[in-house]
Amino acid sequence: MRGSPVLLSQFKSSGIARVSGHKPFLRRSFPSCPACRHISASARRSRSAPQPADDPNFMSIVDNPATLVRTGRKHGPGLIILALIPITAFALGTWQVQRLDWKSKLMAKFEDRLVRDPLPLPPHVDPAAIKDFDYRRIYATGHFRHDQEMLIGPRMHEDTNGYLVVTPLEREGEGTTVLVNRGWIPKKLKLQKDRPDGLPQGEVTVEGLLREPWKKNRFTPDNKPETKEFFFPDVNQMASLTGSQAVWIEETMEPDLLKSWDREARGIPIGRPAEVNLRNNHTQYIFTWYALAAATSVMLWMVVKKPPADLTRRVRQNKDWS
Structure with missing residues (x-):
């Protein structure tokens, strides 16, 4: 059945037409906007221009990916200094052990001289021999x-x-x-x-x-x-x-x-007692140095074993991309 002139005009205005008994189809129309026409022309030219992937020597990011690294060094000079502290403290503690042994033997020698009966002082004394008679x-x-x-x-x-x-x-x-x-x-x-x-x-x-x-x-x-x-x-x-x-x-x-x-x-001078008055603080020095060596060793272990923070991890750009 033929359609009325009014419906036919609506079909034409909407872009729908009948062709020899076939079903209606939508006619493709190009945009009437000047900017859109410019973009379509640019797209057609870009498809016709040569692309980097057409070069057989082209290397993409897939072929040469970026590397996940930490920015900055993990341990700097501060770690070296921290490692030297326990070593130095342990060496000083060991040295104080040797000093304690020397001082203890020296005091024992002087105390042995004190318990002996006093000797008459010779008329002339050799100054070089006084060391052997100290105390x-x-x-x-x-x-x-x-x-x-x-x-x-x-x-x-x-x-x-x-x-x-x-x-x-x-x-x-x-x-x-x-x-x-x-x-x-x-x-x-x-x-x-x-x-x-x-x-x-x-x-x-x-x-x-x-x-x-x-x-x-x-x-x-x-x-x-x-x-x-x-x-x-x-x-x-x-x-x-x-x-x-x-x-x-x-x-x-x-x-x-x-x-x-x-x-x-x-106003009569007050003499000294007959005793050895040498200072002997080496025991407390030993405790101090060995305690410092132990404490700094624990600190060093904690610093070395500490996991890296996520905020310090960065992606380093690969400069070898073609």
Whole structure:
């Protein structure tokens, strides 16, 4: 049945037509927009232009993929320093073990000398032989030369400032004088006129320890013998100043609190006890160094075994793509 003119016109306007009894079809129409026509023309030209994949030597990202790496090094110089700390601490701890053994043997040797009976001091003493008699108990008889007295200070005794009194002991015979460290006096009794009881006259017998010359601390100022200011016992300097032998004797006394108070009040020097007073802190040094070595070893293990953080992982671009 033929369609009416109105329907036919609608079919034509919508792009649907009948062709010799076939079913209607949709006619393809090109866009009327200028921009769309330009894009279609560009697409047709790009299909006709040569593509990189047409080159047989072309290499794509599939053929040469990127590499998953960590940006920066996993461990830097800090790890080397951290590894050196436990090694150094362990070596120092081992060295302190050796020092403890040496110090213990030295103190045992000195204590063995202390328990022996005192020896009379020879008229002339070889300074080179004093090392073999260090801490040996001796006694010597003579007269104190108070006019050549020297004060070493400041020196503390039970939180009180004062001085060490060093007086030459003149014995019979020429060149037999020796230096005697008589002990400590308070600062307020520095002048001899204020302590007459501390200036014995006549012949006296001194019992004490034969000691090696002291070694100066690098923080101690130099002595000023011209003004009689002495900050440390320089035995050779004091010996040349007084014309005595370079022999240092430390006078000893029995520890007695009441006797010490009486001496301090009267200005009589307080002598040292007959005991070894060497410092021996090597045990605590050993504990300190070995504890530091153990702690830093644990820290090193934790740093090495720590898994890398995901935020530090990056994709490195491959620069060899063609």
